[in-house]
Amino acid sequence: MKILMLGWELPPHNSGGLGVACYHLSKALAQHGASIDFILPYSARHSNVDYMNVHAATKLTPLHRFGAMGAYDNKGVDILDLDQVDMRDLQTMRGLQKRYIKYVERFVRKTGSPDVIHAHDWLTIEAGLRAKELTDAPLIVHVHATEFDRAGSHNGGNPIIHEIEYNGLMMADRIIAVSNITKQIIVQKYGIPADKIEVIHNAIDVDSFGDYEYDRRTYRYLEVLKNEGYTVVSTITRFTAQKGLVQLMRGAARACERYDRFAFLFAGDGDQRDELIQLSTDLGISDKVFFSGFVRGKQWRDAYSVSDVFVMSSVSEPFGLTALEAAHHDTALIITKQSGVGEILQSVLRYDFWDTEKLADQLVALATSPALRDSLKRNVKNEYARISWNDVAEKCIHVYNNMKTGEVNE
Template sequence: MRVLILGWEFPPYITGGLGVYCYELTKQLSAKGIDVIYVLPKRMKKVRSDFVKVVEVGPGFEFGSYNEKEAMVFKGSIEDYNNLLVKRCLHESFDVIHAQDWMVFDAAVRLKKITGKPLICHAHAIEYMRTPHDPWSYIVEKEKTGYYNADLIIANSYYMKRNLVEKLGVDPRKIVVIYNAVDQERFEQQFRREHGLGNSKIVLYLGRLFVQKGPDYFLNAAKKVVERFRNVKFLIAGTGDMLPQLIKQAIDLGISDKVMFLGFVPEEEKPKYYAISDVYVLPSVSEPFGITVLEAVAAGTPVVISKESGASEVVRSAFKVDFWDVNKMAELILGLLMYPPMAREMSRNGKKEIKHLTWDKIAEETIKAYKMAVYG
């Protein structure tokens, strides 16, 4: 079987998850004996692959971003690309067309009509989900064209499937759900490369940068860690009004080369950051619960958490410390960095411990509380 995949990007050119997805998918497909022709817009960087036939189309595109100012330019590039795509692909023979997201749907539908080959449209994201209050009608129209004409639709989650049905009116019978695999190792390698982390150990702070979250204590502890352990980087994921102050603090402490501010991390990206970290620190001054602690533990990352958090009552396989005791905090972080067997032991036990903390159980307990209130 020969599949024509109409894509958008491919390593080394990657702007988001789509490129990673296409790389991993085509690699696995060819390993399983499927012929793949992967088509994408030609850009500045040359794309190469030894396991898949890559076809680059066009003179060298620069799409820019699709905000209002550049909308016309962006639209023009998309149209050009789609036209060239159709022309180029008519030289290829294939059994099925697999179109990755709205940018190529126009060409995909035309190719289907010309060749009579079945079309699969892949929904990675839709405009209504990206900008629910102000979707760009141009994109919505492209999406509708693709999904209405597709013989089969692959949605990357049931949530996506529901959105396709509810927001775009797509026939649910032709949607199948196939989840994306998170290739953690790849993500980690890429992240390390992009941020110049080498083989540094990583200590993570993830949360808003507000006083009650204690990010300043985190930096003070970082300073003490660095004095004993050089090969480490401290990631601060999140934004908040303390950001400028924290940047200044890192400079004043002389550890600005050891601290990286990542900015806001979207919900679905969080697990990746826990997983690449060697230690997760929650230095909160006051934290009613601290769900991030459970998320980190679930990801297998050992945690150093403030005693002033609800989560510290729940997780036993964790280091607990008073938020103001930065010496102790540093000592515990250091221990986890210096003694990997301890980190692994804590990770294993932590995962086991929180298994019982499912939403299902929490609902059951809540129902029990309701019943107690109602029936006494």
């Protein structure tokens, strides 16, 4: 099967879970015999990607637009009509997208029609529609997050991106959503028929983590606190409204009022960074909160490993790969009820993102009950061990084949 895969980032040049999911999905599809052409908006080496052909739509580096081509930058998008966009202006997202679309046009004219076009999120939807128009190949739109998720509000976000998403979802032959939460947003907010949407959850490839030895020197001070009986609570994420970090900070403060041996690690960066630093001071817990900045590679894995508890505090999280990654590094999980990963994990504690009192109760319970913490760690590993990217690939192939035969998945 010949697949034209349209994405915006791949590891190690990713700024979030989108690139990780695309990497593992494509690898699993290739292992099933798929021939994949993956088009990126930037040019870079991907030394671990030898299972598919990676094409660069521009000569820009992955650091353009502050990392991974601004994959999560939705605020500066202010032009809808591509006819008004100068594709030579690669300083704007719409200019970059137009250049990407033109590259896809040239590519399909040169290589011919694929068996399927698989486009990931709003960034590549328009290119997918253009490829479909030129080749008449079926188009799958894979929704990892909607603009409602990124805005942290089911009534907010950039109206231009909403329109791009709506047009793409309406014109797609089939839609893949990463969770039932995401499917319901697509149905309720965009009016898409539910039977057009297939829910395929993400997975984790533990083999991809390879050999790793935790370096206790990376977070030496936190290790000292752990030796003194402190519980290290972490979150590793982008510092945006979607991630519910203000509520997490307030819940942390309430937990510290009830139990004083907490240390909180906020690993990541984003437009809320200064606000969160100030909030920790205002709440009187600045001595218990540590900001590492953006982490990747060894520091990223060490951040998981130093943690006793991992919190996914998202206001709206379509899936949440970081929860699976944290569980693999032996942490107990607390996630919001608004997180899609909770559809496949049961051995976790849950709370509504706004309920800082319940979050505080759960933090204290895990800090004061090693037995509860160890039970959650042990059981959640058994749960995520039952899912794999191979299963995800098989479900995608089933969708592809059903489109070719005109059937609808149940």
